[in-house]
Amino acid sequence: MTDVLDLQDVTIRRGTTTILDGLSWRVREGERWVVLGRNGAGKTTVLQVASGRMHPTSGTADLLGSRLGRVDVFELRPRIGLASAALADRIPGGELVRDVVLTAAYGVTGRWREAYEQVDESRAADLMAAFGVAGFADRYFGTLSEGERKRVQIARALMSDPELLLLDEPAAGLDLGGREELVAALAELAGDRKSPALVLVTHHVEEIPPGFTHLLLLAGGKVHAAGPVAEVLTGENLTAAFGTPLQVERVGDRWTARAAD
Numbered sequence: 403m404t405d406v407l408d409l410q411d412v413t414i415r416r417g418t419t420t421i422l423d424g425l426s427w428r429v430r431e432g433e434r435w436v437v438l439g440r441n442g443a444g445k446t447t448v449l450q451v452a453s454g455r456m457h458p459t460s461g462t463a464d465l466l467g468s469r470l471g472r473v474d475v476f477e478l479r480p481r482i483g484l485a486s487a488a489l490a491d492r493i494p495g496g497e498l499v500r501d502v503v504l505t506a507a508y509g510v511t512g513r514w515r516e517a518y519e520q521v522d523e524s525r526a527a528d529l530m531a532a533f534g535v536a537g538f539a540d541r542y543f544g545t546l547s548e549g550e551r552k553r554v555q556i557a558r559a560l561m562s563d564p565e566l567l568l569l570d571e572p573a574a575g576l577d578l579g580g581r582e583e584l585v586a587a588l589a590e591l592a593g594d595r596k597s598p599a600l601v602l603v604t605h606h607v608e609e610i611p612p613g614f615t616h617l618l619l620l621a622g623g624k625v626h627a628a629g630p631v632a633e634v635l636t637g638e639n640l641t642a643a644f645g646t647p648l649q650v651e652r653v654g655d656r657w658t659a660r661a662a663d
């Protein structure tokens with residue numbers, strides 16, 4: 403298996419603050435990673451590096467076999483899908499849902515004069531169907547509920563057929579039904595061998611979809627633990643990484659965590 407992502411000793415500093423501190427992490431083809439850590443642990447920053455949007459202050463970041471700093475990031479970015487609240491804010495509310503998904507093939511938002519190929523139209527339709535938003539194709543993005551918008555964003559992030567898909571807290575703000583629908587859609591994506599390598603940032607172990615294989619646990623900009631989910635997701639590791647006594651339990655193919663007794 404080849405490396406999709408290889409971060410070696412990555413440090414990111416802003417002024418006197420060290421945001422990532424000598425972080426090393428490898429993601430291989432076919433792997434499905436969850437990234438967990440308390441507020442400020444560095445999760446979003448890791449995704450910024452992994453998507454080619456932030457360069458390490460020191461250390462190396464190889465994305466899809468190309469070293470950040472030596473490659474044209476504008477060629478790299480379409481090969482890496484990213485869905486995050488910050489990107490969602492840039493999607494105009496007055497854009498039709500079908501165009502929100504379709505325009506990702508061209509790396510833009512806002513349909514203007516692009517000539518869309520039939521193949522793109524049908525890929526967008528397939529992705530909207532897979533994420534249960536086909537019925538909203540002719541609605542304005544701004545009229546969708548939070549959960550519907552999240553699913554449209556994931557369809558958009560997959561539109562360019564990326565080799566790596568990064569999802570930053572896709573379940574944030576969803577109600578229980580919306581969360582469960584999203585977890586099911588992500589489990590299906592994880593189980594499909596044609597899917598890209600996946601990285602999912604979340605705050606809640608309950609949101610880990612079945613089929614996710616690995617866990618990166620961050621604390622203070624460092625890797626606290628990384629490896630297969632069942633090995634890393636322990637009460638001991640969570641307690642140390644979150645700085646509060648926690649216990650974790652596996653329930654079927656899902657997880658749950660709470661304060662330790």
Ligand SMILES: Nc1ncnc2c1ncn2[C@@H]1O[C@H](COP(=O)(O)OP(=O)(O)OP(=O)(O)O)[C@@H](O)[C@H]1O
Nearest residue numbers: 416417419421439440441442443444445446447448
């Ligand atoms: N430009 C900056 N200058 C100084 N500190 C920064 C800067 N950008 C981010 N940070 C700090 O770096 C730390 C990591 O931020 P990051 O957003 O990666 O954390 P996170 O794990 O995603 O947090 P959360 O769970 O709250 O979303 C935070 O403490 C944040 O305040």
